[in-house]
Amino acid sequence: MKEINTNELNIDEPLKIRCYPDPILRAPTELVADFDEKLALLVDKMRLAMGISDGVGLAAPQVGITKKIALVSYEDKFYVLINPKVLKKEGEQDGDEGCLSFPGIFAPLKRPGKISVAAFDASGKEQLYEPEGFLARVFLHELDHLEGKLFIDHLSPLKRGIIRKKVQKNNAPGENRSDKRHGAVE
Ligand code: NI
Numbered sequence: 001m002k003e004i005n006t007n008e009l010n011i012d013e014p015l016k017i018r019c020y021p022d023p024i025l026r027a028p029t030e031l032v033a034d035f036d037e038k039l040a041l042l043v044d045k046m047r048l049a050m051g052i053s054d055g056v057g058l059a060a061p062q063v064g065i066t067k068k069i070a071l072v073s074y075e076d077k078f079y080v081l082i083n084p085k086v087l088k089k090e091g092e093q094d095g096d097e098g099c100l101s102f103p104g105i106f107a108p109l110k111r112p113g114k115i116s117v118a119a120f121d122a123s124g125k126e127q128l129y130e131p132e133g134f135l136a137r138v139f140l141h142e143l144d145h146l147e148g149k150l151f152i153d154h155l156s157p158l159k160r161g162i163i164r165k166k167v168q169k170n171n172a173p174g175e176n177r178s179d180k181r182h183g184a185v186e
Pocket of ligand 1: 098099101141
């Protein structure tokens with residue numbers, strides 16, 4: 001687990017996606033205090049990494065940065081969620097979920113159907129979002145990342161065990177590593 005120092009962020013070097021079981025995915029994250037050019041650069045670099053990986057969402061720990069920053073890109077809209085807070089959860093939905101940190105792995109997962117989220121944007125302005133359905137799922141998945149929580153934590157121990165084994169198999173030397181990264185949620 002190598003943490004990236006955001007003070008030494010190199011504009012030319014792309015951010016790399018960290019995959020499970022990288023312990024940084026479980027590390028505590030800090031609140032963002034400064035809404036400055038460094039933050040804007042970091043958000044741009046995260047957006048690029050998300051785009052390259054074809055993801056609908058990306059949280060800072062997934063690129064080695066332990067800060068409360070998550071991005072969501074869905075249906076031509078782009079959301080920057082800094083220091084986000086869930087204010088309300090309603091209803092329920094079923095759907096498959098995946099994650100950029102678990103290439104090629106998907107599992108059905110129940111989530112609330114509609115939520116209210118307050119978050120700061122990159123300029124430090126507080127915004128309120130009320131996503132429903134799939135967008136609510138993506139928001140919740142990304143917000144979980146900022147608490148060191150992964151989608152597999154919502155599954156039964158049995159299903160979690162199966163996924164761990166699959167990941168080990170994918171990571172085993174000599175095996176064909178699955179680089180498939182398209183997911184319902186990242
Ligand atoms: Ni994820």
